[in-house]
Amino acid sequence: MQNGTDRTIMKRNHHVNQPLHPDIVLIHCHDLGRWLNIYGMPNVPSPNIARFAEHSVVFENAHAAAPLCSPARGALFTGMSPYANGIQGLSHNAWRYRENVLTAPERLRPLGYHSALIGLQHENVDPTVLGFDECPGQGFLPRVNQVVDATEDWLSQLAPVGTRDPLFLTIGTWEVHRPWPHEDYSPADPAQVDVPDFLPDNAGTRSDIADFYGAISQFDDGFGRLIAALDVALDSANTMVILTTDHGAAFPGGKSTLRDSGTGVTLVIRPPASWEVAPHRVSNVVSHMDVVPTLIDLAGGGAPAELEGVSLLPMLTGEAEGDPGRLVYSAKDYHDTYDPKRAVRSKSFAYIRNYEPGPKLQLAIDLEKSKTRQSMGDAHMEPRPNEELYDRGIDPAEQYNRAGDPEYAHIKAEYAAALHEWLTSIGDPIDKAPTPPAPARSRVVDSLPAVGRSAAPRATADW
Template structure:
């Protein structure tokens, strides 16, 4: 995409943990997020954006490669030894080829070693960097950058730990449990309200840090030629959200503020979008060609639309393979429907450990342990929280066939290994795996300095 003055924008991608769409700008007025709401008021807000997976490393892997987890290789958590395939390129590597200089500030969860991800610089590193700590590091890095005319365009990925569990009062001030909103997919119990109140405390701290970060970005980078994107990896850490393929599990916040040179007014877009669209978007913004190997599509036409985009019948795909255990499932969704295929028997909800130990779990009973349906279909027009499975109901036969065919075609085209049977866990990483060459076997020197 050619800018009006021939310049290419700096790009800032901000990503947090486990937020879903729990922000006041997404219709949850009790959530303490005024700074993100203010940012959204000057941005394009995507109301129907989804992660490619409902857990951290696979979600982030898709976000940064434009490929689904089974294509890029990260089908489970990075600290469980899942890795990118050797020939998969990340966003900083793609942008490097277009002349961008890239940096990672704060959190990533694609690999145990951030230095292998293709960034020119890793600043403010740390596996669990808190939001204010990351903003401090970002401000220092931004302040040290040369003037725009004296450097290459920048790509900065800025990641924060919040709002991942736990949310202790020693770190976050909880809200009043009586004032929080309980979504329809959760039981409205004292335990749930206490849990959500603690969650609000973490969101408040995230929002305060984001306010500081937006100020730092606007004071050091020129908003005229800077694109800022805010998103999260996947849905919130509550039962029937994180680690599921329901809307609450893959639905994400996605706020994009284009360069003011584009002259675009703030807007809301309800067209369905996916995290695999992010890399194609960044490549178009950076002036690169369309890459047919990527699964997504550029969102630039939706950012630069002269009028609200027309509704379309696009389908997107999401997946889960491993979290705490093997739980393979795939899903296809449109604006109006979501179809989920479970590939192994199991409970309706296989809770990850952080959810199993949550206050919400303590008050929800055991109905989620009942046997799951192997195929699920939800009519989002009347059931936006996806609670009523209508698969096999006669009036949905055409929808069933269409979505099952779409899912099968996608899995076949992308060579999903699940079609060949159970997917094995990756080889355990150890000192002997991915190691440096062995130490030379010539004579060594003892601590006392005497050769042995």
């Protein structure tokens, strides 16, 4: 089923005489980073998310596997890095999954889950190929209010718990992607915004952030409606709700970089209430690639070897705090330009390798046209270094490159070796050769079957 018109499959239940697996809801938005009051930005208008966090586990150091939409989401929904799963650039530029790569709904289906996608996705131009059992709206209801309306309608038709399979529902919204026009979003007061350390604090930046806050506020309102609808239709005692975003916020030095401001993401997970987990925060580093192994673990399965993440369930239940020395990896290849780089980070350090010459910040077109860019000068146009190393203990905004500092030589060597080992393990050849563009889509692959008919009779003259 792809269009959601027939719900009969939802009424089958393989677990009538067994405890049900939890329903799982994954809510994901665009370009939010960690721009929320729960992450130390007190003036961000996000009260509904803050209330949700009061009953949840907040991951303070979660990272995307890429700082761009399609590659980030591809890793989120497969548990595999962009090179391994195939999506190394935007899906509308022909990037798509490699053959035999399985997505989260495809991993959960053998474990008894029924899946649905409502709203935005950015993994393929055709959402029906992503493995969901249902795609009501065909993945083309991007704005948050549309998405909430569609979700409320879909939930109103859902069979009761105990008469259906457990549910994996993903809900995606366009917000908070640029642009933020005033006819769509009401801006905040520029004097009352939080300006992060990686941005210049001036009138242009503050005006830009004020517009951004308008989009965040509308997303937060929609999020509050979503949680209310979910808590009516689903049993919160047996439902896990996950909130995340694809990558960092769309500001120069954020989105499209491999610094914390580019890969750092919101990750807030509300466990089933029946688990009686005390709300808490996790400071150790985790990855978007941990989500699929977590879902498989939750469903009672075992994560296959090709997945690059680890299950977060021990951290969710409070049984473990995670590994303080863990390394996670991220990558960038194609956005609107070719900008290849890879990174490895821990809680303490971040190491970035740039594989092509270029400016320190290679800005996407929406960032180049932003109010922030127009008011920040041109220092970011200076040539980039081949290597970057940041000491997060004293420089959490990752603004001071220590790669050339002799005192950090042993740290740089350690992290460079770890990055090389990761690239080797996944077969990524970026150390040796540039990443080619995505193979073009083909009508041979994507076309409909030929019409089976004989040739039309030739017209004859009637005289």
